[in-house]
Amino acid sequence: MRKALLLAGLAASTLAALAAPAGAQSLPAPLTVPDQVRSAQGLQLSEVLESSRRFAPAILEALAMARAADGRVLASEGAFDLLFTGEGFSRVAGFYDGTYLQGKAIQPLTNNGGQLEASYRVSRGDFPTYEDYSFTDRLGELKVRGVFALLRDRYIDDRRFGQQSALIERDMAGLDALIIAIGVQQRAIQAYGQWVAAGQQVQVYRSLVGLAQDRQQGIRRQVQLGARAAILLTENEQNLLRRQSLLVAAERDLANAAQRLSLFWRDDDGRPRVATPAQLPSALPMISAARETDPAAILARRPDIKLIEQRLELGETRLELERNRLLPSLRLFAEAGKDFGEEGLGGRSRDPFEAIVGFTFSMPLQNRAAKGQVAATEANINALEWRRRQSEEQIIAEVEQLSTNLTAAERLAVLARDEEVQAEKLAAGERRLFQAGASDFFLVNLREDAAANAAIRRLDAEFRLAQARADLVAVAADLDALRLSADFGQVPAP
Structure with missing residues (x-):
């Protein structure tokens, strides 16, 4: 026209x-x-x-x-934001009179599927034996913990x-x-x-x-x-x-x-x-x-x-993620903690410096979901x-x-x-x-x-x-x- x-x-x-x-x-x-x-x-x-x-x-x-x-x-970067959590309780009635407070900061790692943690907790009073963990010295306990992925989630995870x-x-x-x-x-x-x-x-x-x-x-x-x-x-x-x-x-x-x-x-x-x-x-x-x-x-x-x-780049990235899910999960953790101040009701067992190293492991025996996702992504x-x-x-x-x-x-x-x-x-x-x-x-x-x-x-x-x-x-x-x-x-x- x-x-x-x-x-x-x-x-x-x-x-x-x-x-x-x-x-x-x-x-x-x-x-x-x-x-x-x-x-x-x-x-x-x-x-x-x-x-x-x-x-x-x-x-x-x-x-x-x-x-x-x-x-x-910007929203996706929020997965790596520093997170602070807190909790506490106090027994207002009963045989025990314990009071407990804890604060923890968690920072996810941007180059590994793990995270770093720093926590502080302090308690007063007495606790039953099944809550023995709640005892601290008078000035409380400071603990640092790190978790690192060695196989699955080492190079890529859902957040990255x-x-x-x-x-x-x-x-x-x-x-x-x-x-x-x-x-x-x-x-x-x-x-x-x-x-x-x-x-x-x-x-x-x-x-x-x-x-x-x-x-x-x-x-x-x-x-x-x-x-x-x-x-x-x-x-x-x-x-x-x-x-x-x-x-x-x-x-x-x-x-x-x-x-x-x-x-x-x-x-x-x-x-x-x-x-x-x-x-x-x-x-x-x-x-x-x-x-x-x-x-x-x-x-x-x-x-x-x-x-x-x-x-194509997005597909390759997704394929990397799906192949990552085929791997077994092996995570290494290490933590160090120390109580401060006068001895609390928990006894001298809280006083020494503590260091712990350990791991967790898991592996699906069939993993058909991940295999199917890999095949679909490749196609x-x-x-x-x-x-x-x-x-x-x-x-x-x-x-x-x-x-x-x-x-x-x-x-x-x-x-x-x-x-x-x-x-x-x-x-x-x-x-x-x-x-x-x-x-x-x-x-x-x-x-x-x-x-x-x-x-x-x-x-x-x-x-x-x-x-x-x-x-x-x-x-x-x-x-x-x-x-x-x-x-x-x-x-x-x-």
Whole structure:
């Protein structure tokens, strides 16, 4: 639909030029295809892209999701927070009158599945023999304990996996935001092009209506003088009504295009801003050609490929965790404790310095759950590898196809321009014959239609060239051309 709108507007522009008096006609300028066409005034494409990058709701939503992923990273680090616990009791009735207080600080290790503990406890009074542990000397007992994983959980455990997966998911959220932003910028370019093309169509049809009105007045005078047949006046009146209908439709399309563009062009508060016809640029801009077309370099920049690689990294991390669960659990612990102060009711057995070393061991005899998870994770990794290969092959094929289309579009644009020049010469000559009375209204319109068709083919070739450039920029993930920064979507580390 966009292409039809653009070609219709460009065709009408050519017809307006061909319908002008012969003395006002001039051959079109030689074909040039600049890297960036910038008009001296009007709303620029760069302004629209900058506005959509800053305020498009889809982009802002994706960035908010990236910030949420960053919050989950901080939450995962909470698994290693220093923990303090306390407990105490006092016997308020009965034979025993013991009171007991204990405080403990626990610090999980970030490079091992174990933890460090430091505790202090103090008691007063008497306790039954089955609570003998509660006795301390007068100033209490200080104890330090360390637990270290030697097999299972030594290199990875649930806490460290949670932290690593949160970091990977944060990077994935940033890549998702970049993919969404590229799509939004593509749609912004499309909406801007439709708006400019619709504006040019309005200008063309308004000029055509004016030309038809001027020609109608001239033919009316010639009919009154008997130089032309009255049927020619009716034929031109029909042509004037057709052009007026085209103008009304073009104005409607321009208003609709401005509404679509307002979804990307917004004010400083992020509200949609409807562009006016006075803000139309003088030319339809052509996006800069992609700076890099090497398939390997493009694959290295593509966010969707990076996203698959991040998923592979997450899968490898999960596989490491599942293989860790196949190992037996062997934990070494060591603790040292010392009571201080005068001897308590527990006796002298609390006074000496104590040091204990020990271990715990456990091993599932079948471990089918862990084996099944390992097999499933390996299969998922294999599937992601095949997906990456398929995506890379599709991207390379698309790059080659677009490069071929770009080369062909450049050649077709030159050939179409030459054809347009020849068709314009024939139309200009026919108009001179018509003014001299040596041709008729039907033949001059036939020549103008032929010239218009040649112009349409030339404009279609240039349009295809612009599209090939834009498509190649998107496939190549050229962030500069799309007004996106290289670190877009990345949440800075705290």
